[in-house]
Amino acid sequence: MNNQVIIFDTSLRDGEQALAASLSVKEKLQIALMLERLGVDVIEAGFPVSSPGDFESVQLIAKEVKNARVCGLSRALKPDIDACGQAMSVADAFRIHTFIATSDIHVDTKLRKSQDEVVEMAVSAIKHARKYTDDVEFSCEDAGRTHIDYLCRMVESAINAGATTVNIPDTVGYTIPSEFGGIIQNLFNRVPNIDKAIISVHCHNDLGLAVANSLSALEHGARQVECTINGIGERAGNCSLEEIVMTLKTRYQSLGLNTNINSHEISKSSKLVSQLCNMPVQSNKAIVGANAFSHSSGIHQDGVLKGENTYEIMTPESVGINKNVLNLTSRSGRHVIKHRLAELGYGADEYDLDNIYTSFLRLADKKGQVFDYDLEALLFFDQQKHEQ
Numbered sequence: 001m002n003n004q005v006i007i008f009d010t011s012l013r014d015g016e017q018a019l020a021a022s023l024s025v026k027e028k029l030q031i032a033l034m035l036e037r038l039g040v041d042v043i044e045a046g047f048p049v050s051s052p053g054d055f056e057s058v059q060l061i062a063k064e065v066k067n068a069r070v071c072g073l074s075r076a077l078k079p080d081i082d083a084c085g086q087a088m089s090v091a092d093a094f095r096i097h098t099f100i101a102t103s104d105i106h107v108d109t110k111l112r113k114s115q116d117e118v119v120e121m122a123v124s125a126i127k128h129a130r131k132y133t134d135d136v137e138f139s140c141e142d143a144g145r146t147h148i149d150y151l152c153r154m155v156e157s158a159i160n161a162g163a164t165t166v167n168i169p170d171t172v173g174y175t176i177p178s179e180f181g182g183i184i185q186n187l188f189n190r191v192p193n194i195d196k197a198i199i200s201v202h203c204h205n206d207l208g209l210a211v212a213n214s215l216s217a218l219e220h221g222a223r224q225v226e227c228t229i230n231g232i233g234e235r236a237g238n239c240s241l242e243e244i245v246m247t248l249k250t251r252y253q254s255l256g257l258n259t260n261i262n263s264h265e266i267s268k269s270s271k272l273v274s275q276l277c278n279m280p281v282q283s284n285k286a287i288v289g290a291n292a293f294s295h296s297s298g299i300h301q302d303g304v305l306k307g308e309n310t311y312e313i314m315t316p317e318s319v320g321i322n323k324n325v326l327n328l329t330s331r332s333g334r335h336v337i338k339h340r341l342a343e344l345g346y347g348a349d350e351y352d353l354d355n356i357y358t359s360f361l362r363l364a365d366k367k368g369q370v371f372d373y374d375l376e377a378l379l380f381f382d383q384q385k386h387e388q
C-alpha cells in the first residue's frame with residue numbers, strides 16, 4: 001500500500017464557515033499562498049456557488065496557486081458543480097468535491113428522500129463533475145453515523161461513477177477511534193472496487209477526537225486527511241493540521257507514513273490564520289500554543305538545560321519556532337537563573353548567585369513572572385550594594 005498521506009487543507013472552506021465574519025478575497029489568497037508554501041497537497045478554497053465573493057476567491061486562488069491542487073466544494077447539484085467548474089477552469093488541473101448526506105437521520109429528516117434516490121443523485125453529480133475534471137472527490141456526509149451496508153453501497157457506486165477520492169466524514173464528531181478505524185476497515189474488506197480510489201477522512205472535533213479518529217483511519221488504510229490550521233472549523237472544529245502532521249512525523253515513522261508538509265512553516269501558518277481569522281490560539285494548544293515549548297517548573301527547566309529531549313518530544317525549530325522558553329517564576333531553580341544571566345551576557349564572576357537567587361525568589365513571589373529586565377535590575381542592585 002502507498003504510504004504517502006495526502007494533506008487536504010480545508011481552512012478556507014470548513015474553517016471559514018466557523019468565522020464570525022468572512023475573510024476578504026485578498027486574505028483568502030494570502031492564506032492559500034501560505035498553504036502552498038507549507039506544502040499541502042490539496043487546498044479546498046471555498047464553495048463557489050455560495051456567494052459571488054466565494055466564487056471570486058476560488059477563481060483567484062485557482063489562478064495563483066501552482067504547487068497544490070485547488071478544490072471547490074459543491075452539493076450534489078448541477079448548478080453547484082457548474083459554479084465549481086467555471087470558477088476553477090482558469091487552472092490547468094483542479095478538483096471538484098461534491099457531497100451528499102448518507103446517514104438515516106440526514107436522509108430522512110434533512111433530504112427527505114429514499115436511499116435509492118440519494119445514490120442516484122450522488123452518481124449523477126459525480127458524472128457531471130467528471131465533465132469538468134478527472135479529479136473528483138465525493139463525500140458521504142455524516143458517514144460516521146451511516147449504516148455500514150448503505151455506506152458500502154454508496155462508496156462502491158461513487159467509485160463506479162468516477163470518483164477518484166471518496167471521503168468518509170465524521171461530520172458531527174461522534175465516533176471514537178476504534179469505531180472509526182473499524183468503519184474504514186469494513187470499507188476495505190467489503191467494497192470490491194475500493195482500490196480504484198483514495199479513501200479520505202474528514203473528522204470533526206466535537207468530542208476532542210478528530211486527530212485520534214483520523215490517525216485510526218490512516219492505520220486502517222485511509223490515505224488522505226482533511227484538516228485545518230489550528231483545527232478551526234464548524235462548531236468545535238476539524239482535525240488540526242499541525243497536530244496530525246507532527247504526530248505522523250514524531251510517532252508514525254515506523255509505519256512509514258509520510259506527508260509533503262514542510263513542518264518549519266507550521267508556526268507562521270498558525271499565526272497568519274489566527275490573525276486573519278481573528279481566532280486566538282489557546283496557550284496550551286498542542287504544537288502551536290504559546291506554552292507548547294515553554295517550561296515552568298524548576299525540575300523541568302533543569303532537565304531541559306541538561307538535554308532538550310528530557311521534556312520535549314519534538315524540537316521547537318522543527319515547527320518553525322526559534323527556541324523554547326524557560327519562564328522565570330518562583331518555581332525556577334538557580335541553574336536556570338545562572339543560564340539566563342549568561343544568555344544576557346553576565347559571567348558567573350560578575351554576581352553572587354546566592355544573593356541574586358534570594359532576591360529573585362522574593363520578587364517572583366510578589367510578581368509572578370520575572371522578566372529579563374527584572375533580573376538585570378536585581379543584578380545591578382546587588383552590584384551597587386557591594387560597591388558601597
Ligand code: KIV
Nearest residue numbers: 099139141142169171
Ligand atoms: O463535515 C462534513 O461532512 C463536511 C463535508 C462537506 C465534507 O464538511
Ligand code: ZN
Nearest residue numbers: 014171202234
Ligand atoms: Zn466538515
